[in-house]
Amino acid sequence: MNKITIIGAGRVGETTAQILAEKELCREIALLDVREGIPEGIALDILQTGPFFEFDCSVNGSNDPQILRDSELVIVTAGLARKPGMSRSDVLEANVRIIDAVTDQILEYAPDAMVLMVSNPVDTLTYRFAQRSGWERRRIFGQAxxxxxxxxxxxxxxxxxxxxxxxxxxxxxxxxxxxxxxxxxxxxxxxxxxxxxxxxxxxxxxxxxxxxxxxxxxxxxxxxxxxxxxxxxxxxxxxxxxxxxxxxxxxxxxxxxxxxxxxxxxxxxxxxxxxxxxxxxxxxxxxxxxxxxxxxxxxxxxxxxxxxxxxxxxxx
Missing domain, CATH: 3.90.110.10 (Lactate dehydrogenase/glycoside hydrolase, family 4, C-terminal)
Known part of the structure; x- marks a missing residue:
């Protein structure tokens, strides 16, 4: 695979990017996040582990959704994380708004990609992406x-x-x-x-x-x-x-x-x-x-x- 983009450069997104890079599962990893400087900093940090883990795929970060272009797979980890005592369903209302915005970005810049949903509640948000995108189901799946x-x-x-x-x-x-x-x-x-x-x-x-x-x-x-x-x-x-x-x-x-x-x-x-x-x-x-x-x-x-x-x- 040439390019995988991870939306959401939080801890799950960062860990995922590190493992994908170490395993060299694609030639380019892109990190997209709304927080200024965060995705670029994480990408640079991961890239500098290349000499230790012996990988040479590129790792880039941006706040601009255009970084999604040419992605073959998009991994969605963006969203509000739950706090102690909260269920995954408790973050539904906040995360629906985020996923709707993310969906529109994917439809505009990566309309031919597959989407792997990780954000919680993952079952409901996978369903939401499918309803909003209208894509065939083989291209939409969630991690659980x-x-x-x-x-x-x-x-x-x-x-x-x-x-x-x-x-x-x-x-x-x-x-x-x-x-x-x-x-x-x-x-x-x-x-x-x-x-x-x-x-x-x-x-x-x-x-x-x-x-x-x-x-x-x-x-x-x-x-x-x-x-x-x-x-x-x-x-x-x-x-x-x-x-x-x-x-x-x-x-x-x-x-x-x-x-x-x-x-x-x-x-x-x-x-x-x-x-x-x-x-x-x-x-x-x-x-x-x-x-x-x-x-x-x-x-x-x-x-x-x-x-x-x-x-x-x-x-x-």
């Missing part, structure tokens, strides 16, 4: 389940003492308190985790996964997570750039899959050079389906709030 699955895998590794390299996990649903970790599809080198972990401890791991972001936010106090989110975004970019066709849980627009339409939320997707190439429908048992339906209801609640916010904005 990749991060949630990595958190769950880390917790399983802590519990069992096994290497995270052998642990595979699956998390569905909205990226929030109603996310759906699915232990039936979680394995250690192909062996179900129930072989090694009691039902009680699995339930505790599932709940800790749901609260994974809040746990870090409560501990750090002045910042939400950014290292693992940046790594999760880089994993998705790697799947696209190298056409790996990886099966990853991503926020995708549903068109009848799992019995749902007019909705964006986390489901297993095939990611390749064309973007979100297809959705894999898992056969959920009654308990999993009930959890999934609760997550659907939560995301739809945010979409209803989104519509109310839009109506208010139109009247202003």
């Amino acid at each position: 389940g990749v991060l949630d699955a990595s958190r769950m895998a880390s917790f399983i590794a802590q519990e069992t003492g096994f290497s995270t390299l052998d642990i595979t996990t699956m998390v569905l649903g909205g990226h929030g308190d109603t996310m759906v970790p699915v232990p039936r599809f979680c394995t250690i080198n192909g062996i179900p985790i129930s072989t090694f972990i009691s039902e009680e401890r699995i339930a505790a791991i599932m709940e800790r996964t749901r609260q994974g972001g809040a746990e870090i936010l409560a501990l750090r106090k002045n910042s939400s997570a950014y290292d693992a989110p940046g790594a999760a975004v880089a994993a998705m970019v790697d799947a696209i750039v190298n056409n790996r066709r990886r099966l990853l849980s991503c926020v995708a627009l549903l068109e009848g899959e799992y019995g749902e339409t007019d909705l964006a939320m986390g489901v297993p997707c095939i990611l390749g050079e064309k973007g979100m190439e297809s959705i894999v429908e898992l056969s959920l048992n009654p308990g999993e389906r009930a959890d999934f339906d609760r997550s659907v209801a939560s995301v739809r609640g945010d979409i209803d709030r989104l519509r109310a916010i839009s109506s208010t904005q139109e009247l202003e």
Whole structure:
């Protein structure tokens, strides 16, 4: 890939840019942010790590949205970060306004790009971008389940003492308190985790996964997570750039899959050079389906709030 632009040079955006540069996943990385001097300073700082990490892709920053030109992929991390005690949905109203402005910039300067949404609440904002842009769904996807699955895998590794390299996990649903970790599809080198972990401890791991972001936010106090989110975004970019066709849980627009339409939320997707190439429908048992339906209801609640916010904005 020639050019990737990251909108939002906060901690997630900066970490993502650093990892993309180190992995040389494109020839040019651009950082766009409204704060004067910030994207240029971050770009220069990252560029100067090149001799240590042995990469030579260019890294640039700007406040001018024209830096989006020729981008093949746009990663959106811009928005208000939540504070301790806040849910991802609590920042919806502020972030909708930001994402609407970002969407218009992408439509003007990078109309042929793919968009990877990271800003929260990611399910609702991915949906918002799709509605405002009118693009086909393969070009629009969000980061959620990749991060949630990595958190769950880390917790399983802590519990069992096994290497995270052998642990595979699956998390569905909205990226929030109603996310759906699915232990039936979680394995250690192909062996179900129930072989090694009691039902009680699995339930505790599932709940800790749901609260994974809040746990870090409560501990750090002045910042939400950014290292693992940046790594999760880089994993998705790697799947696209190298056409790996990886099966990853991503926020995708549903068109009848799992019995749902007019909705964006986390489901297993095939990611390749064309973007979100297809959705894999898992056969959920009654308990999993009930959890999934609760997550659907939560995301739809945010979409209803989104519509109310839009109506208010139109009247202003």
